[in-house]
Amino acid sequence: MKRRSLLTVASAATVMTLGGVGYAAHRRSRNPYYQGPKSDHFDGLRFHSPEQAADKDLSDIIRWQLSREGEAWPAQFPSPFPADKPPERVEALRVVLIGHASYLVQVAGRNILIDPVFAKRASPLRFAGPKRVNPPGIAYADLPPIDAVLITHNHYDHLDGPTVARLWQDHQPTILSPLGNDAILRGYDDTMAVETRDWGESLDLGQGLTVHLTPANHWSARGLNDRRMALWCAFVLTSEAGVHYHVGDTGLGDGAIFRAIAERFGPPRLATLPIGAYEPRWFMQPQHMNPEDAVAALKLLGAGQALGHHWGTFRLTDEGVERPAEALDAALDAAGVPRERFLALRPGQVWMPG
Template identity: 65%
Template sequence: MKRRTLVKYLALPALMAAWAAGYARARPGENPYYQGPVSDHFDGVRFFTPGQPQDKSVLDLMRWQLGGGRESWPDSFPSPFRDKPPARVEGLRVVLVGHASVLIQAAGLNILVDPVFAERASPVSFAGPKRVNPPGIAFDDLPPIDAVLVTHNHYDHLDTAAIARLWERHRPRIVAPLGNGAIIKAVDPGIEVVTADWDGTVALSEGVSVRLLPANHWSARWTSDRRMALWCAYLLTTPAGAIYHVGDTGYGDGAIFRDVRARFGPPRLAILPIGAYEPRWFMRPQHMNPEEAVRVMQETGAEQALGHHWGTFRLTNEGVEAPAQALAAALKAAGIAPERFRALRPGEVWEPVQA
């Protein structure tokens, strides 16, 4: 038996136990992150997405882990790009740091979304998904960071050590959905975090604001806190146009995406996840695939889309290059020019074409 296969099978009982512990229903009042009134997406202990499937069972997890179909990944998948951003940009400039970490420079502001600089997307340093490429922007090459947006608390999106370093160096305005402030402040109580519910709006400057919007996803940091902190997408309002950024989401019935267009009009730019989608029977409720991402681009009416959440951390069954290949096929099938939806690599920059 190959070493990686042996490690997987030896670790599986612990993984099953952890999943089962998190699946157990908590009693009222047990949420350690957030206490607030019941709403249409909060039952008093756990958050949920109305009308969408919630947790998979431990048997579902076993079926996935033991079911095969997992494509191999290289130990290294280096990006051909490396960026050292300018200090400020008056127009719009977007660069993928890696996986789901994105630097948005707009109207003189520098905004980092889901900054993860850790070597592993994991609660421990010795196990869990490991980077196959370094961050496309070195931490020391970051420009002054004015704002940090956190979409949810999974380890491939919330790196609390990176947040603490950013706070120490830049004192950014940190925005996160309900409950995530407690997780961040546990690292350093002095960190200031603005938390908000879906549809909450936070001003980042006189001309730039951000609104939290629903996503079809979930949250957890360990074994017993599943869905005890909220998750979200963001809509940035800037002089260069609206930017719709989704950290993680399933497509669901598509209503949350059609609602973006109906309420706010077509965004100038949509930054959408395109990876971690196989097997579909397991991942569909929480991660959309490239074909669904193209559908989201169409339904929001986005002028431009950029793909992230692929090619850095191996989380699911598809191969390292499969998301980019599937995106190209989906765009061709939809009759959309490939430059309108680019699958970014770490360090790769997108800027609007000047007329």
Template identity: 60%
Template sequence: MNRRTLLKSLSVPALAATGLIGWMTAARATNRYYQGPVTDHFDGVRFFSPGQPQDKGFVELLRWQLGGGRKAWPESFPSPFRDRPPPASKGLRAVLIGHASFLVQVAGLNLLIDPVFSERASPVSFSGPRRVNPPGIAFEDLPLIHAVLITHNHYDHLDIETLGRLWHRHRPRFIAPLGNDAVIRAEHPDITVETRDWGGSVDLGNGVTVHLEPAYHWSARGINDRRMALWCAFVITTPTGTIYHIGDTGFGDGRIFQTVRERFGRIRLAHLPIGAYEPRWFMEPQHMNPEDAVKVFQIVEPEQALGHHWGTFRLTNEGVDEPPRELADALQAAEISPDRFRPLRPGEVWTPPG
């Protein structure tokens, strides 16, 4: 059986949701998305996280996919919450739309992060990870969106169909790491995407600035573009405090989180991923588990953390409700109040107390 035939048996769309078919990438002399100078995290063709593990091989992928241990998910896992956001907020308001998609309303601006409104996180509409709950905000109920922030190009974070709908309805600014403009413009050539490298920033006005910071992750949309577009976390500085949003990351050596704490000071609100982490031997370099997320919490010391990246799309082996249960255990072990790190459900809103 050749590799392409095997992929069909392993559900290509499911693997592609997080870019996990990128291991098939052959050596290429040029990058299809980005051309730029060599840096400490770009070798002239591919981006990488310095000092961190990069690519799993075919044998490791096969071991995961055929090794069993996948917990069953329900066909439906509805959230008890549904949000109809106000037109704007002068303070700070955050709501989980689902998986890693957030609406953040701050200083009169409405920001969408990694918006996915499609039924599947997949390159095709007929197969692949299907959502088990609807978006916590109906697309038609979104307020006027001023900016859309994309952390990376995996299908559960960069939803081309949703981006097109947002462009035609809202005409927002699009902000993404290097190379992701080519991914978006291949489908929507009229969309302008502002790209930055790690350490870059974009001024959104009203005292709000978006900063692109490193994450221990990777990128791919298909079988020949692994790590050809950059990935990032976002730090958003605002008049009402600093927001730290991580789409996907491993914990690694923890250095990137310490750097954020040193550079930006106390974090007001942190969005930390807590799902898609099993089997641990495969996922550890790229996805934190709840225990890792608590370690990040202890490093950056946010006033409030919100857990996401769980309970909407089945991407890995853990059960649908395991992440919040394991988060509760990790918080108890670290003697941190569960009120300070809440695992959100779609449509659940957080606003500062008082």
């Protein structure tokens, strides 16, 4: 295959990882994932958020791809932290970044994976698309018994179908996703049991631990013609260890979603927030926060501690591999927030409350 063709395939895979779409996304008249009653965020075919920006169309995709002047990434960006070997159980709270937006959260004696991606590429293609530049911060074989898997949405950098299927066969965890994603997951293993919930709904995981689904300013797509046909969400975990608010992807919007969290649950003890995949801003702003936005979200939440993810593992957008961490420090300094209150995590890095 010629180099130009390879680049075209790689760019297409990158766009699909982010849920790339075009006008074809609006041609399907039936939702293949979810058939349910209309609501204030579901019109019978597609989901939408209260602040839903106008969908990018094919011309926007082409404009971005043709004008890309992004900073190149290194082939390898190893973490300074060794791969973690977590304990079997933790009663309090222990959080480890596996990479990109994948976490192991150990709390209340439960082991929870959020958006576990162990694949070499965050892509629908095995041979093209964003390639991992560092190994997972926990080797799959070193995972403790997994009790629950939480999926925020269906973009390929968050929903790694083969990994979730493997987890199902190995651990039989409770799998929780927003509406419609169960159909996608069962496409990888039709024996998989998946719990689905809508925004505002919850699931009791036992031991006093409850997971609540809340809105995010984002969207979904697995291909070119299923845009917003499965729901997306953020998660709030409540337990005796406190409130943990986790966002896979979101734009800041007017800040309403963050104010709502603080009003409903109180200021979180911990917020895990995305800080990467934000350039160019004209394209990414509605769906991805930059570090300055993430600091604004931290202040709206009143969270005691924040951890930053969604950077440094898969190159999805135009900023350099180290720019999110650098920009986060600058944004914290400008806002008068101590740097230790918001850490840009690297794979294998462990956080526990002091």
